[in-house]
Amino acid sequence: MKGEKKPHVAALTVDVEDGVSIAMQDFFNIQMDPTDRVITNMNIILSMFDQNQVKATFFILGEIVEKYPELLRQIDKEGHEVGVHGYHHDQMFRLSPQKLETDLSRAKGLIEDAIGKQVNGFRAPAFSINQKTAWALDVIEKVGFTYDSSIFPSRSLRYGWNGFSKDICRLKLADSRSLIEFPLSVYRIPGKDIPVGGGGYLRYFPYWWTSKALKSIVSERPAVIYLHPYELDKEKYPDYFHKALASAPAKKRFQLQFYRYKKKTVESKLNLLTRQFGCAPMIEVLHEFEKQRKMKEYTVFDGKLINHSSQEL
Numbered sequence: 311m312k313g314e315k316k317p318h319v320a321a322l323t324v325d326v327e328d329g330v331s332i333a334m335q336d337f338f339n340i341q342m343d344p345t346d347r348v349i350t351n352m353n354i355i356l357s358m359f360d361q362n363q364v365k366a367t368f369f370i371l372g373e374i375v376e377k378y379p380e381l382l383r384q385i386d387k388e389g390h391e392v393g394v395h396g397y398h399h400d401q402m403f404r405l406s407p408q409k410l411e412t413d414l415s416r417a418k419g420l421i422e423d424a425i426g427k428q429v430n431g432f433r434a435p436a437f438s439i440n441q442k443t444a445w446a447l448d449v450i451e452k453v454g455f456t457y458d459s460s461i462f463p464s465r466s467l468r469y470g471w472n473g474f475s476k477d478i479c480r481l482k483l484a485d486s487r488s489l490i491e492f493p494l495s496v497y498r499i500p501g502k503d504i505p506v507g508g509g510g511y512l513r514y515f516p517y518w519w520t521s522k523a524l525k526s527i528v529s530e531r532p533a534v535i536y537l538h539p540y541e542l543d544k545e546k547y548p549d550y551f552h553k554a555l556a557s558a559p560a561k562k563r564f565q566l567q568f569y570r571y572k573k574k575t576v577e578s579k580l581n582l583l584t585r586q587f588g589c590a591p592m593i594e595v596l597h598e599f600e601k602q603r604k605m606k607e608y609t610v611f612d613g614k615l616i617n618h619s620s621q622e623l
């Protein structure tokens with residue numbers, strides 16, 4: 311490796327959203343605007359990336375761009391890639407194809423007008439593309455994205471498309487159109503593939519475990535690291551959140567414990583990850599992958615993945 315440039319082995323990604331307003335919406339069905347906490351937490355992330363000299367992809371919500379246009383400009387100015395995470399934080403199963411198209415066009419247009427660059431990537435809120443919401447892939451391409459990174463190739467309670475390709479692949483759509491999918495990383499343990507490299511999985515597992523899993527993944531394919539600004543939030547949530555929590559059913563209070571569990575470990579783990587692995591924005595990792603390997607092609611039909619190369623027509 312002497313004198314060789316360290317290859318980029320992981321796409322470093324951040325889903326830019328405000329944890330307080332999303333928790334109020336998802337857990338208590340109370341709609342509210344994003345709060346300034348997203349700025350405080352993003353400042354921690356941006357200064358860490360600057361210090362470690364790594365660039366990332368920030369999938370940002372349209373509602374955040376509208377309220378905090380300076381944040382978008384800062385991300386772009388510091389040399390990171392900007393992608394879209396939706397307009398509001400609506401999972402795909404809450405939207406119709408028409409509503410998704412309107413929301414994505416709005417968010418993408420807003421960002422492109424502000425930074426004067428084409429936006430290529432999309433990530434669905436809560437990784438909500440699976441067999442049942444596969445229709446969304448067609449809409450994503452139609453709006454003008456070249457790649458998507460929303461699918462966990464595993465079975466899980468909240469999300470996941472079991473049996474989906476673990477490799478970056480090209481999804482063939484109708485009328486000779488296509489979309490690249492950069493699936494989230496999963497690690498094989500006996501009998502199961504489990505998500506790794508971000509969110510709750512980064513919070514719950516000790517660093518050595520995440521590091522071991524990612525090392526194993528990057529020996530076969532590029533990995534994806536992901537996080538949310540609220541995961542670095544160490545402050546107490548506002549009183550209105552605790553009021554809503556106190557009157558919530560026991561099941562919801564229990565779920566929220568997991569949502570916030572072990573947040574204090576995230577900053578140091580993220581720091582170690584960005585030093586240990588060769589990280590880059592997703593679009594760069596995609597381009598490197600395309601140069602090195604032939605991308606597998608699939609057709610998505612009726613929520614099933616059909617291997618294009620083995621299909622005899």
Ligand SMILES: [Zn+2]
Binds near residue numbers: 327434435
């Ligand atoms: Zn999100």
